[in-house]
Amino acid sequence: MASKRFVLPLCIALSLSACQSTKEAIAKEQTQPIWTTQQPTSEYLTYGVGSASHIANRTEAQLAAQESARLAIAKQLNVEIEGITQVTQSQSNGDFSYQVDEVLYSQVPSIKLQGVKIEEEFYSRQNNTAYALASFNKVESRMHTELDIRQLDEDIVKANISGLTNSEKLKDAMAIKRLIAKRRKANDYHRQLGGGSIATPQSVKDKDKILNDFLQSLTFSISSKLWGLENIRNQLAESLTKQGLTVVGDSQVADFQIDFSVDFQDVKRNNTYYVFANSSLILLENSKEKAHVSTQIKAASSFENMAKANAEEKSAKMLSKKLTMLIIDSKI
Template identity: 40%
Template sequence: MASNPLIATLLSVAVLSGCGANNANQTPVDNKPAWITAMPSSSYMIYGVGSAQNTGDLQQAKLAAQESARLALAKQLNVTISANTRIEQSASEKSMQFHVDELINSQVPDIHLQGVKIEDEYVSADQQTAFALAAFNRTEAAMQTELTVRALDEDITAFAIAANSSKSQQLKQAVAVKELLVKRSKQNHHLTQLQAAPLPLPASVRDKQQQADALINSISFSIESDHQAHRKVRDILAKALSSQGIKVTTGEADFALKFTVDWQDMNKAGTFYSVAESYLVVMENGKEQAHFNTKVKAASSYKDTAKSNAMTKLANKLGTQLAQFVVTGKS
């Protein structure tokens, strides 16, 4: 008969083996952090929680969860990570200022949401889901943005447009003011995205804005055709440019527009097509400042209408090109 110590040892081994088997069959405990189910709250911080499934690459899932958290945070600010902001267009579409504002606005970079940090990460016990917590100090960002707006106000106020320089030089200075104003507008709009009050435009800045706008809207152009036969074309072009808010005069002007136009008229199956290819030179005091090539096509059941439509298209393109000249000083 086995001794008592031997029996006790065998019983102990059996108990331990049973416990080991039970532990092997148990599901791992998933101790999720509180922020996964309850978003943290703060008077000055904004949070976002993101998750991503692990499809075989855990590191990639973690990165995807971080991006998801950033996007969730950005949605709370009603912005996107690329912050596709636009300034409000204050000018009438029937003005040179409108064309210039549109062009400058497209060239000034948008404001990006910066300063978002990944504060915490977690991977589920079964390794199937990655989570991330993004945090953003809204108050600090708003303070920095306000400082940027005030600095731009100082730069705009200090800017001087020389009245005794050439018109092209004055335009260059006016456009520089407009670029600063667009930057200010985008920064100010960013303040509203940060849930902060925008800064009002100081009187000194508004004065410079009005001065720059008045100068841009005062630009005048004369139009000279290369041939007497193009006089009618010149009149149509002048009318079309005027409809775009561009000041055209028959007297003394700031810039002379010298153009040539080659026309091709076609009739196919009862439809008239008019193709216009123009070469436009911008002159100031007898010197070439810029030149543009443009080609347009229009169709109509009537020959004259087709040509008129082509000229309208041509004027629209020339309006944009002249705005480019005003903004950049070149073609």
């Protein structure tokens, strides 16, 4: 009988101990780390906190939180990079070489983040939310970026314009300009990572000047086999000049010749004049076709003359823009 009195208190004690351990385990599991609400900071690392809520599968929730953390880091870097490039792009000198630099820079793919690590994870059963803390080593990435820039400098200096015709030389020049655009974007990225701007070697500056001088030396003449298109010819010359190209008169010998044509169709409906224009442009070098662009536009106005003028202006702008992009993209 005495043994039963000892057994009962022992069972109660074990039961209380088990309950206490369970409560402590639950409390420990539900203790939310401070990084889930306060993102850590570091001189060398960039942190990103991600979360994913109300996903039934816990594994999928954790994966979603990890991706969210990576995106948080990428967003921080992209925002700061945009802030840097906006300042650079505002410094226009208005020539074709600047136009080339800006277009090629915009075409360089964004630098992909490599080396992002998931430092910690936490899952809150109470909130049904997964959290992930990711880090990105700026110092290590900065070192790799600097090596890439040095290699680009070597490639730029080694590259040369070796084409025989102006169109071939133009392709060579654009290829080197693309390397310079890559260097510029990598340098912006290196600066964003806290490494400062890596000075451009004088040899690279000299090569860039050679390219710019060549681009600015190219000349274009404009003509049309059709009569009565003098007004749109002037519009086209003005639009190409705004793009940075050098347009010369018909009496001068040009590196490239532009032959264009426009077909207008007029329609009047409900006291409104509509003009439909089908226009095309052929770029020639030594009487050989190098590129062909076309465009269709519509213009409208209450006045017939204004509708025609709007159609001419729109056609000229569209043709000049398409031609400029073909030249920059080395598709001539």
